[in-house]
Amino acid sequence: MNAKQITSESLFKELDRICVAMCVILACSWLFAAFSYYLSRKTGTDWFSRSGSVMCLVGTAACFRLGGFLQRKLAIALKQGLATVQREIELVLEPPHFYQLVLYFGYATGIAGTAIWGYGDMLPRLLTK
Numbered sequence: 001m002n003a004k005q006i007t008s009e010s011l012f013k014e015l016d017r018i019c020v021a022m023c024v025i026l027a028c029s030w031l032f033a034a035f036s037y038y039l040s041r042k043t044g045t046d047w048f049s050r051s052g053s054v055m056c057l058v059g060t061a062a063c064f065r066l067g068g069f070l071q072r073k074l075a076i077a078l079k080q081g082l083a084t085v086q087r088e089i090e091l092v093l094e095p096p097h098f099y100q101l102v103l104y105f106g107y108a109t110g111i112a113g114t115a116i117w118g119y120g121d122m123l124p125r126l127l128t129k
Contacts, residue, residue, distance in 0.1 A: 049120030055113025
């Protein structure tokens with residue numbers, strides 16, 4: 001993309017695209033955990049707790065990716081003169097709503113993944129009794 005073609009709207013569109021991509025990846029990790037729970041119940045092996053580690057990894061990677069992406073886009077906007085330092089500080093302190101939702105979804109994925117990773121082997125046994 002040329003420096004002349006960069007606009008604040010294009011930067012926000014890129015941010016929205018990365019948010020949608022991270023949201024899809026996070027949702028896939030939840031679906032993987034559900035499928036692993038199903039496999040654990042059907043086969044009697046412990047796949048569910050292993051899916052917790054995948055959820056932790058995906059949640060952490062998504063949060064770091066989103067944070068780094070926002071920082072890079074803010075730096076580009078400053079370099080291109082598309083925003084002032086005051087506006088950039090406002091965006092860091094109060095980012096777009098969709099970005100915040102996806103970030104919280106990433107946090108929830110990591111937290112749920114940690115719980116599943118730690119205690120996922122007990123859940124199928126408790127529910128079958």
